[in-house]
Amino acid sequence: MGEIAPGVLYPDEHATIVDLDRRVPGPAVARFVEFYWHVRWNTAEPYETKVLSHPNVHLVFETPSPQVYGVDRNLFVRRLHGRGQVLGVKFRAGCFRPFTGRPVIALADRRVPAREFFGPAVDEVNRAVLGTTDLDAMADLAEAFLRPRLPAPDPAAEEVAAMAGRMTADPALFRVDDAAEMLHVSVRTLQRLFAEYVGASPKWVLRRARLHEAAARADRGDGVDWASLAADLGYCDQSHLTRDFTAVVGVSPARYARS
Missing domain, CATH: 1.10.10.60 (Homeodomain-like)
Structure with missing residues:
Protein backbone atom coordinates (compact mmCIF):
# COMPACT_ATOMS: atom_id res chain seq x y z
CA MET A 1 0.00 0.00 0.00
CA GLY A 2 1.04 3.60 -0.50
CA GLU A 3 1.26 6.41 1.99
CA ILE A 4 -1.44 7.95 4.13
CA ALA A 5 -1.85 11.67 3.65
CA PRO A 6 -2.29 14.04 6.59
CA GLY A 7 -6.00 14.67 7.10
CA VAL A 8 -7.18 11.20 6.07
CA LEU A 9 -9.35 9.89 8.90
CA TYR A 10 -9.27 6.30 10.17
CA PRO A 11 -5.97 5.72 8.32
CA ASP A 12 -5.50 2.06 9.28
CA GLU A 13 -8.90 1.08 7.88
CA HIS A 14 -8.38 3.39 4.90
CA ALA A 15 -5.10 1.67 3.99
CA THR A 16 -6.80 -1.72 3.64
CA ILE A 17 -9.05 -0.39 0.88
CA VAL A 18 -7.29 2.59 -0.70
CA ASP A 19 -3.82 2.81 -2.19
CA LEU A 20 -2.58 6.41 -2.10
CA ASP A 21 0.60 7.69 -3.72
CA ARG A 22 1.98 10.97 -5.00
CA ARG A 23 4.50 12.50 -7.39
CA VAL A 24 6.32 15.81 -7.20
CA PRO A 25 5.75 18.25 -10.07
CA GLY A 26 8.40 19.29 -12.54
CA PRO A 27 10.08 22.69 -12.16
CA ALA A 28 7.97 24.25 -14.91
CA VAL A 29 4.75 23.91 -12.86
CA ALA A 30 6.08 23.79 -9.30
CA ARG A 31 5.26 27.48 -8.83
CA PHE A 32 1.57 26.47 -8.96
CA VAL A 33 1.38 22.74 -8.13
CA GLU A 34 2.28 21.21 -4.76
CA PHE A 35 2.08 17.60 -5.94
CA TYR A 36 0.11 15.05 -7.95
CA TRP A 37 -1.79 12.46 -5.93
CA HIS A 38 -3.20 9.14 -7.04
CA VAL A 39 -5.92 7.11 -5.32
CA ARG A 40 -6.76 3.54 -6.33
CA TRP A 41 -9.39 1.47 -4.52
CA ASN A 42 -10.84 -2.00 -4.59
CA THR A 43 -13.76 -2.77 -2.30
CA ALA A 44 -16.64 -5.20 -2.59
CA GLU A 45 -18.67 -3.23 -0.07
CA PRO A 46 -19.31 0.52 -0.20
CA TYR A 47 -16.76 2.48 1.80
CA GLU A 48 -16.77 6.16 2.75
CA THR A 49 -13.36 7.78 2.76
CA LYS A 50 -13.26 10.85 5.01
CA VAL A 51 -10.72 13.64 4.87
CA LEU A 52 -10.12 16.79 6.88
CA SER A 53 -9.39 18.95 3.87
CA HIS A 54 -6.49 21.35 3.52
CA PRO A 55 -6.67 24.96 2.21
CA ASN A 56 -5.98 23.89 -1.36
CA VAL A 57 -7.82 23.68 -4.67
CA HIS A 58 -7.58 20.40 -6.61
CA LEU A 59 -7.99 19.45 -10.25
CA VAL A 60 -9.19 15.83 -10.27
CA PHE A 61 -9.14 13.52 -13.28
CA GLU A 62 -11.98 11.11 -12.61
CA THR A 63 -14.98 9.29 -14.08
CA PRO A 64 -17.13 10.52 -15.74
CA SER A 65 -15.43 13.92 -16.15
CA PRO A 66 -12.66 15.98 -14.56
CA GLN A 67 -13.59 18.40 -11.81
CA VAL A 68 -12.07 21.32 -9.94
CA TYR A 69 -12.66 21.03 -6.19
CA GLY A 70 -12.62 24.17 -4.08
CA VAL A 71 -11.63 24.13 -0.43
CA ASP A 72 -14.07 21.90 1.46
CA ARG A 73 -14.63 23.73 4.73
CA ASN A 74 -16.53 20.80 6.24
CA LEU A 75 -15.55 17.15 6.06
CA PHE A 76 -14.78 15.76 2.61
CA VAL A 77 -16.56 12.43 2.17
CA ARG A 78 -16.40 10.22 -0.90
CA ARG A 79 -18.23 6.92 -1.31
CA LEU A 80 -16.13 4.23 -2.97
CA HIS A 81 -17.40 0.94 -4.40
CA GLY A 82 -15.85 -1.64 -6.69
CA ARG A 83 -12.57 -0.81 -8.40
CA GLY A 84 -11.46 2.63 -9.53
CA GLN A 85 -8.84 5.32 -9.56
CA VAL A 86 -8.44 9.09 -9.74
CA LEU A 87 -5.51 11.41 -10.28
CA GLY A 88 -5.48 14.73 -8.48
CA VAL A 89 -3.46 17.90 -8.95
CA LYS A 90 -3.07 19.67 -5.62
CA PHE A 91 -2.42 23.35 -6.24
CA ARG A 92 -0.39 25.27 -3.70
CA ALA A 93 -2.57 27.25 -1.31
CA GLY A 94 -3.45 30.49 -3.06
CA CYS A 95 -1.95 29.47 -6.39
CA PHE A 96 -5.11 28.47 -8.25
CA ARG A 97 -6.25 32.11 -8.24
CA PRO A 98 -4.27 32.99 -11.43
CA PHE A 99 -6.24 30.30 -13.29
CA THR A 100 -9.65 31.64 -12.31
CA GLY A 101 -9.82 35.37 -12.91
CA ARG A 102 -12.00 35.72 -9.83
CA PRO A 103 -11.80 35.27 -6.04
CA VAL A 104 -11.27 31.65 -5.06
CA ILE A 105 -13.80 31.95 -2.24
CA ALA A 106 -16.40 31.46 -5.01
CA LEU A 107 -15.21 27.82 -5.24
CA ALA A 108 -15.48 27.06 -1.52
CA ASP A 109 -17.42 23.85 -0.78
CA ARG A 110 -18.04 23.34 -4.51
CA ARG A 111 -16.83 21.23 -7.36
CA VAL A 112 -16.95 22.67 -10.86
CA PRO A 113 -16.42 20.98 -14.25
CA ALA A 114 -12.76 21.43 -15.13
CA ARG A 115 -13.65 22.53 -18.66
CA GLU A 116 -14.85 25.83 -17.19
CA PHE A 117 -11.22 26.66 -16.42
CA PHE A 118 -9.26 24.58 -18.91
CA GLY A 119 -11.56 24.22 -21.91
CA PRO A 120 -12.91 21.06 -23.57
CA ALA A 121 -9.42 19.63 -24.15
CA VAL A 122 -9.30 18.63 -20.48
CA ASP A 123 -11.92 15.93 -21.17
CA GLU A 124 -9.64 14.24 -23.69
CA VAL A 125 -6.74 14.35 -21.24
CA ASN A 126 -9.03 12.88 -18.60
CA ARG A 127 -9.63 9.84 -20.81
CA ALA A 128 -5.90 9.44 -21.44
CA VAL A 129 -5.01 9.77 -17.75
CA LEU A 130 -7.58 7.20 -16.66
CA GLY A 131 -6.62 4.93 -19.54
CA THR A 132 -3.40 3.92 -17.80
CA THR A 133 -2.54 2.66 -14.32
CA ASP A 134 1.07 3.87 -14.44
CA LEU A 135 1.30 6.80 -12.00
CA ASP A 136 4.36 8.32 -13.65
CA ALA A 137 2.60 8.29 -17.01
CA MET A 138 -0.54 9.79 -15.48
CA ALA A 139 1.41 12.62 -13.84
CA ASP A 140 3.31 13.25 -17.07
CA LEU A 141 0.05 13.54 -19.02
CA ALA A 142 -1.40 15.97 -16.49
CA GLU A 143 1.74 18.07 -16.44
CA ALA A 144 2.03 18.15 -20.22
CA PHE A 145 -1.53 19.45 -20.30
CA LEU A 146 -0.95 22.12 -17.66
CA ARG A 147 2.42 23.39 -18.86
CA PRO A 148 1.24 25.40 -21.90
CA ARG A 149 -1.79 26.66 -19.95
CA LEU A 150 0.06 28.17 -17.01
CA PRO A 151 -0.96 31.75 -16.28
CA ALA A 152 1.51 34.56 -15.73
CA PRO A 153 3.16 34.47 -12.31
CA ASP A 154 1.24 36.33 -9.62
Whole structure:
Protein backbone atom coordinates (compact mmCIF):
# COMPACT_ATOMS: atom_id res chain seq x y z
CA MET A 1 0.00 0.00 0.00
CA GLY A 2 1.04 3.60 -0.50
CA GLU A 3 1.26 6.41 1.99
CA ILE A 4 -1.44 7.95 4.13
CA ALA A 5 -1.85 11.67 3.65
CA PRO A 6 -2.29 14.04 6.59
CA GLY A 7 -6.00 14.67 7.10
CA VAL A 8 -7.18 11.20 6.07
CA LEU A 9 -9.35 9.89 8.90
CA TYR A 10 -9.27 6.30 10.17
CA PRO A 11 -5.97 5.72 8.32
CA ASP A 12 -5.50 2.06 9.28
CA GLU A 13 -8.90 1.08 7.88
CA HIS A 14 -8.38 3.39 4.90
CA ALA A 15 -5.10 1.67 3.99
CA THR A 16 -6.80 -1.72 3.64
CA ILE A 17 -9.05 -0.39 0.88
CA VAL A 18 -7.29 2.59 -0.70
CA ASP A 19 -3.82 2.81 -2.19
CA LEU A 20 -2.58 6.41 -2.10
CA ASP A 21 0.60 7.69 -3.72
CA ARG A 22 1.98 10.97 -5.00
CA ARG A 23 4.50 12.50 -7.39
CA VAL A 24 6.32 15.81 -7.20
CA PRO A 25 5.75 18.25 -10.07
CA GLY A 26 8.40 19.29 -12.54
CA PRO A 27 10.08 22.69 -12.16
CA ALA A 28 7.97 24.25 -14.91
CA VAL A 29 4.75 23.91 -12.86
CA ALA A 30 6.08 23.79 -9.30
CA ARG A 31 5.26 27.48 -8.83
CA PHE A 32 1.57 26.47 -8.96
CA VAL A 33 1.38 22.74 -8.13
CA GLU A 34 2.28 21.21 -4.76
CA PHE A 35 2.08 17.60 -5.94
CA TYR A 36 0.11 15.05 -7.95
CA TRP A 37 -1.79 12.46 -5.93
CA HIS A 38 -3.20 9.14 -7.04
CA VAL A 39 -5.92 7.11 -5.32
CA ARG A 40 -6.76 3.54 -6.33
CA TRP A 41 -9.39 1.47 -4.52
CA ASN A 42 -10.84 -2.00 -4.59
CA THR A 43 -13.76 -2.77 -2.30
CA ALA A 44 -16.64 -5.20 -2.59
CA GLU A 45 -18.67 -3.23 -0.07
CA PRO A 46 -19.31 0.52 -0.20
CA TYR A 47 -16.76 2.48 1.80
CA GLU A 48 -16.77 6.16 2.75
CA THR A 49 -13.36 7.78 2.76
CA LYS A 50 -13.26 10.85 5.01
CA VAL A 51 -10.72 13.64 4.87
CA LEU A 52 -10.12 16.79 6.88
CA SER A 53 -9.39 18.95 3.87
CA HIS A 54 -6.49 21.35 3.52
CA PRO A 55 -6.67 24.96 2.21
CA ASN A 56 -5.98 23.89 -1.36
CA VAL A 57 -7.82 23.68 -4.67
CA HIS A 58 -7.58 20.40 -6.61
CA LEU A 59 -7.99 19.45 -10.25
CA VAL A 60 -9.19 15.83 -10.27
CA PHE A 61 -9.14 13.52 -13.28
CA GLU A 62 -11.98 11.11 -12.61
CA THR A 63 -14.98 9.29 -14.08
CA PRO A 64 -17.13 10.52 -15.74
CA SER A 65 -15.43 13.92 -16.15
CA PRO A 66 -12.66 15.98 -14.56
CA GLN A 67 -13.59 18.40 -11.81
CA VAL A 68 -12.07 21.32 -9.94
CA TYR A 69 -12.66 21.03 -6.19
CA GLY A 70 -12.62 24.17 -4.08
CA VAL A 71 -11.63 24.13 -0.43
CA ASP A 72 -14.07 21.90 1.46
CA ARG A 73 -14.63 23.73 4.73
CA ASN A 74 -16.53 20.80 6.24
CA LEU A 75 -15.55 17.15 6.06
CA PHE A 76 -14.78 15.76 2.61
CA VAL A 77 -16.56 12.43 2.17
CA ARG A 78 -16.40 10.22 -0.90
CA ARG A 79 -18.23 6.92 -1.31
CA LEU A 80 -16.13 4.23 -2.97
CA HIS A 81 -17.40 0.94 -4.40
CA GLY A 82 -15.85 -1.64 -6.69
CA ARG A 83 -12.57 -0.81 -8.40
CA GLY A 84 -11.46 2.63 -9.53
CA GLN A 85 -8.84 5.32 -9.56
CA VAL A 86 -8.44 9.09 -9.74
CA LEU A 87 -5.51 11.41 -10.28
CA GLY A 88 -5.48 14.73 -8.48
CA VAL A 89 -3.46 17.90 -8.95
CA LYS A 90 -3.07 19.67 -5.62
CA PHE A 91 -2.42 23.35 -6.24
CA ARG A 92 -0.39 25.27 -3.70
CA ALA A 93 -2.57 27.25 -1.31
CA GLY A 94 -3.45 30.49 -3.06
CA CYS A 95 -1.95 29.47 -6.39
CA PHE A 96 -5.11 28.47 -8.25
CA ARG A 97 -6.25 32.11 -8.24
CA PRO A 98 -4.27 32.99 -11.43
CA PHE A 99 -6.24 30.30 -13.29
CA THR A 100 -9.65 31.64 -12.31
CA GLY A 101 -9.82 35.37 -12.91
CA ARG A 102 -12.00 35.72 -9.83
CA PRO A 103 -11.80 35.27 -6.04
CA VAL A 104 -11.27 31.65 -5.06
CA ILE A 105 -13.80 31.95 -2.24
CA ALA A 106 -16.40 31.46 -5.01
CA LEU A 107 -15.21 27.82 -5.24
CA ALA A 108 -15.48 27.06 -1.52
CA ASP A 109 -17.42 23.85 -0.78
CA ARG A 110 -18.04 23.34 -4.51
CA ARG A 111 -16.83 21.23 -7.36
CA VAL A 112 -16.95 22.67 -10.86
CA PRO A 113 -16.42 20.98 -14.25
CA ALA A 114 -12.76 21.43 -15.13
CA ARG A 115 -13.65 22.53 -18.66
CA GLU A 116 -14.85 25.83 -17.19
CA PHE A 117 -11.22 26.66 -16.42
CA PHE A 118 -9.26 24.58 -18.91
CA GLY A 119 -11.56 24.22 -21.91
CA PRO A 120 -12.91 21.06 -23.57
CA ALA A 121 -9.42 19.63 -24.15
CA VAL A 122 -9.30 18.63 -20.48
CA ASP A 123 -11.92 15.93 -21.17
CA GLU A 124 -9.64 14.24 -23.69
CA VAL A 125 -6.74 14.35 -21.24
CA ASN A 126 -9.03 12.88 -18.60
CA ARG A 127 -9.63 9.84 -20.81
CA ALA A 128 -5.90 9.44 -21.44
CA VAL A 129 -5.01 9.77 -17.75
CA LEU A 130 -7.58 7.20 -16.66
CA GLY A 131 -6.62 4.93 -19.54
CA THR A 132 -3.40 3.92 -17.80
CA THR A 133 -2.54 2.66 -14.32
CA ASP A 134 1.07 3.87 -14.44
CA LEU A 135 1.30 6.80 -12.00
CA ASP A 136 4.36 8.32 -13.65
CA ALA A 137 2.60 8.29 -17.01
CA MET A 138 -0.54 9.79 -15.48
CA ALA A 139 1.41 12.62 -13.84
CA ASP A 140 3.31 13.25 -17.07
CA LEU A 141 0.05 13.54 -19.02
CA ALA A 142 -1.40 15.97 -16.49
CA GLU A 143 1.74 18.07 -16.44
CA ALA A 144 2.03 18.15 -20.22
CA PHE A 145 -1.53 19.45 -20.30
CA LEU A 146 -0.95 22.12 -17.66
CA ARG A 147 2.42 23.39 -18.86
CA PRO A 148 1.24 25.40 -21.90
CA ARG A 149 -1.79 26.66 -19.95
CA LEU A 150 0.06 28.17 -17.01
CA PRO A 151 -0.96 31.75 -16.28
CA ALA A 152 1.51 34.56 -15.73
CA PRO A 153 3.16 34.47 -12.31
CA ASP A 154 1.24 36.33 -9.62
CA PRO A 155 3.50 37.65 -6.85
CA ALA A 156 0.52 37.97 -4.52
CA ALA A 157 -0.27 34.27 -4.96
CA GLU A 158 3.30 33.41 -4.01
CA GLU A 159 3.02 35.64 -0.95
CA VAL A 160 -0.25 34.07 0.15
CA ALA A 161 1.15 30.55 -0.37
CA ALA A 162 4.01 31.42 1.95
CA MET A 163 1.59 32.89 4.50
CA ALA A 164 -0.61 29.79 4.48
CA GLY A 165 2.44 27.58 4.81
CA ARG A 166 3.66 29.41 7.89
CA MET A 167 0.21 29.40 9.46
CA THR A 168 -0.38 25.66 8.98
CA ALA A 169 3.13 24.65 10.07
CA ASP A 170 2.45 25.61 13.68
CA PRO A 171 -0.75 24.19 15.21
CA ALA A 172 -0.02 26.24 18.34
CA LEU A 173 -0.71 29.39 16.32
CA PHE A 174 -4.42 29.78 16.93
CA ARG A 175 -5.32 33.49 16.83
CA VAL A 176 -5.81 35.44 13.61
CA ASP A 177 -4.43 38.53 15.34
CA ASP A 178 -1.22 36.66 16.15
CA ALA A 179 -0.96 35.32 12.59
CA ALA A 180 -1.39 38.80 11.14
CA GLU A 181 1.28 40.17 13.45
CA MET A 182 3.68 37.35 12.54
CA LEU A 183 3.08 38.00 8.83
CA HIS A 184 3.34 41.79 9.20
CA VAL A 185 -0.10 42.55 7.76
CA SER A 186 -3.36 43.78 9.22
CA VAL A 187 -6.13 41.34 10.10
CA ARG A 188 -8.32 42.88 7.43
CA THR A 189 -5.59 42.48 4.78
CA LEU A 190 -5.08 38.85 5.77
CA GLN A 191 -8.81 38.17 5.54
CA ARG A 192 -9.04 39.84 2.13
CA LEU A 193 -6.06 37.95 0.72
CA PHE A 194 -7.37 34.60 1.92
CA ALA A 195 -10.84 35.18 0.46
CA GLU A 196 -9.27 36.23 -2.83
CA TYR A 197 -6.57 33.57 -3.11
CA VAL A 198 -7.15 30.65 -0.73
CA GLY A 199 -10.90 30.23 -0.63
CA ALA A 200 -11.17 29.99 3.14
CA SER A 201 -10.75 32.46 5.98
CA PRO A 202 -7.57 32.72 8.07
CA LYS A 203 -9.62 31.60 11.08
CA TRP A 204 -10.68 28.44 9.23
CA VAL A 205 -7.09 27.70 8.19
CA LEU A 206 -5.84 27.97 11.76
CA ARG A 207 -8.75 25.92 13.11
CA ARG A 208 -8.23 23.20 10.52
CA ALA A 209 -4.52 22.96 11.38
CA ARG A 210 -5.51 22.33 15.02
CA LEU A 211 -7.97 19.63 14.01
CA HIS A 212 -5.31 17.97 11.85
CA GLU A 213 -3.02 17.88 14.88
CA ALA A 214 -5.73 16.48 17.14
CA ALA A 215 -6.57 13.72 14.64
CA ALA A 216 -2.89 12.91 14.09
CA ARG A 217 -2.34 12.56 17.85
CA ALA A 218 -5.33 10.23 18.10
CA ASP A 219 -4.11 8.15 15.15
CA ARG A 220 -0.77 7.45 16.84
CA GLY A 221 -2.55 5.25 19.37
CA ASP A 222 -0.32 6.28 22.26
CA GLY A 223 -3.07 7.57 24.52
CA VAL A 224 -3.75 11.27 24.52
CA ASP A 225 -4.08 13.68 27.42
CA TRP A 226 -6.91 15.62 25.80
CA ALA A 227 -6.94 18.38 28.39
CA SER A 228 -3.25 19.01 27.85
CA LEU A 229 -3.60 18.88 24.07
CA ALA A 230 -6.53 21.30 24.21
CA ALA A 231 -4.34 23.76 26.09
CA ASP A 232 -1.46 23.27 23.64
CA LEU A 233 -3.79 24.02 20.72
CA GLY A 234 -5.22 27.16 22.26
CA TYR A 235 -8.65 25.86 23.30
CA CYS A 236 -10.07 27.31 26.48
CA ASP A 237 -10.64 23.78 27.83
CA GLN A 238 -11.06 20.14 26.79
CA SER A 239 -14.78 20.53 26.15
CA HIS A 240 -14.05 23.28 23.61
CA LEU A 241 -11.73 20.94 21.69
CA THR A 242 -14.33 18.18 21.92
CA ARG A 243 -17.08 20.41 20.52
CA ASP A 244 -14.89 21.68 17.69
CA PHE A 245 -13.69 18.20 16.70
CA THR A 246 -17.14 16.63 16.97
CA ALA A 247 -18.76 19.36 14.89
CA VAL A 248 -16.53 18.51 11.93
CA VAL A 249 -15.64 14.82 12.31
CA GLY A 250 -18.95 13.66 13.75
CA VAL A 251 -17.53 11.94 16.85
CA SER A 252 -15.57 13.18 19.86
CA PRO A 253 -11.74 12.97 19.68
CA ALA A 254 -11.69 10.34 22.42
CA ARG A 255 -14.20 8.17 20.57
CA TYR A 256 -12.32 8.71 17.30
CA ALA A 257 -9.12 7.54 18.99
CA ARG A 258 -10.85 4.31 20.07
CA SER A 259 -12.20 3.58 16.58
